[in-house]
Amino acid sequence: MASLTERSPATTTKSLSHRRALLALGGGNAVEWYDWMVYGLLASYIGPLYFPSGSSVTETMSALAVFAVGFAARPLGAIIFGTLADRIGRRAVMLFSIGSMVLSTMIIALLPSHAVIGVWAGVILLACRILQGLSTGIEAPLNSAYIVELAPEGRTARYGGILSAYVQAGIVSASLVCFLTTSVVAPDAMASWGWRIPFVVGAVGGLVFLWLRRALPETLHTTGEKTPHTTGEKQAEPARVGRVWAEVWQHRLALLAIVFVVAGAQALQYTWTTGLPNLARSAYHENPDTVFLVSTLSGICVAALYPLVGRLADRKRISRTFIASRLAVVPLIFVVLAYQQPGMATFTVVMLVGAPVLAFTMGLYNTVAATLMPTSCRVTGVGLGYAIGVAGFGGTAPYLLLWLQDHGAGWAFPVYGAVLCLLSVLLYVLVFRRGAVRVGS
Incomplete structure (x- = not known):
């Protein structure tokens, strides 16, 4: 085997090309999630300026209602643009x-x-949030499909883990930039114009990665995977919409598996990033600054672990690592039961113990979902499954956690999360045994 210094020019060029592609993909993903989160973090500043009513609570709720409309637009973005990506290509x-x-x-x-x-x-403002919802609705499934098609053999999960780390970096950066802005800008100026600074930062960053993405190669027609409407490695013309959806229906068990693979991951993600911090602030009245600090540290730990999860999956096979990690996560979910009363020490332990739980759950789910669909309908199938999983189980998790806690049934939430994880493993195994897992089996 050649040493690192003996690599051929062709190998070195290809490696650099993949690194640039990862930077363009991951950086763009980070910016997308940064922009998405910034609005929610600054809703209390946006509400009074765009929905004045005389009541600060009503104004903030109006801004958050617009935030919710963005979530509603995400499934539509996944369906419309997922189909388009499977017809004309990924890059556009x-x-x-x-x-x-x-x-x-x-x-x-x-x-x-x-x-x-x-x-x-x-x-x-509402129109902008709808457009952002359409954008984020396709971003995750499209990037997951692209990375599976681009990654060299034996590095699929590693590349997927790096992509997940970029997403987490975008989320953490949103909190950090907002925190720094409020620390530097006076309160009156922040309410007047300072809140716009984090948005400008996001837009400028987006322009950089938009420029980088223009050089990405197309992968739809060059993966070498034959489908009913391809000949060899070339596709003569874009697939018809009906044919794309017929293929999704043909792989409906895989679609159902994707829904629960995503559901298990997103339920845990929103529990730790939104549910537990809100429980700490609203129900137990913990110090908001400390809650913010602990949440940020937890997020940094998760991002640092993502690439390691990917390396492990490539070494032990994606299928084995996914099944083993999902089953191992089931008992760890019950750590949330430790936080049943006020106490920052307990909250900190639960949040930090949750970091590896989230890393193993979130670090693989996008890659696993993308392996369950063929190239010809991959973005459509993954996008639809992702949209259903997030809307049905991810976004509702924080509310369900607080509602069960308020009604004295906090024990039921980890049971709910465990059932979602077990269902995802069961469905994945069924699809796997049918020989439908295409990468990393």
Whole structure:
């Protein structure tokens, strides 16, 4: 075997190409999630300027209602643009995804308030969030499909883990930039114009990765995977919409498996990133600054572990690592039961113990989902399964956690999470035994 210094020029060039692709993909993913999270973090500043009512609670709730509309648009983005990515190619849709996020974020950063343009301020803000919802709806499944098709043999999970680390970096960066902005800008200035700074940062960062993504290669027609409407490695013309969806229906068991693979991961993700911190602040009245600090540290730990999870999966096989890690996660979910009363020490332990739980759950789920669909309908199938899993089980997890806790049934939530994880393993094994897992088996 050649040493590192004896690599051929062709091997070195290909390695650099993959690194650039990972940077363009991962950096764009980070910016997308940064922009998505920044709005939610700054809702209390946005509400009074665009939905003035005289009540700070009502104004903030109006801003958060617009945030929720963005979530509702995500399944639509996955369906529409997922189909398009399976018809005409990945690259064009990826450019649209980050381009629309950059445009909408910059518009929000520069948008005049209600006092200047009246009701149109709220209407334009709503339109921007819908566009952002469409963008984030396709970003995750499209990037997951692309990385499976781009990664060299034996490195699929590693590349997927790096991509997941970028996502986590974007989420943590959103909190960090908002924190730094509020620390530097005076409160009155922050309420007037300072809140726009994090949006400008996101838009500028998006332009950088939009430029990088323009050089990404197309993978739809060059993976070598034959499908009913391909000949060899070339596809003569874009697949018809009906044919793409017929293939998704043909792989409906795999679609169901994707739903629960995503559901188990997202339920835990939103429990630790949103549910537990809100439980600490609202129910147990913990110090908000300390809760923010602990949550950020937990997020950094998760991001650091993602690449290690990917390396392990490539070494032991993706299928084996997924099954083993999901089953191992089941008993660890019950650590949430330790936080049944106020206490920052307990909260800190639960959050930090949750870091490896999240890393093993979130570090693989996107890659695993992408391996369950063939190239010809991969983005559509993964996008639809992802949308259902997130909307049905991810976004509802924080509410369910607090509701069960408030009704004296906090024990039921980890049971619920364990059932989702077990169902994901059962469905994955059924698909695997049918020989439908295409990568890393």
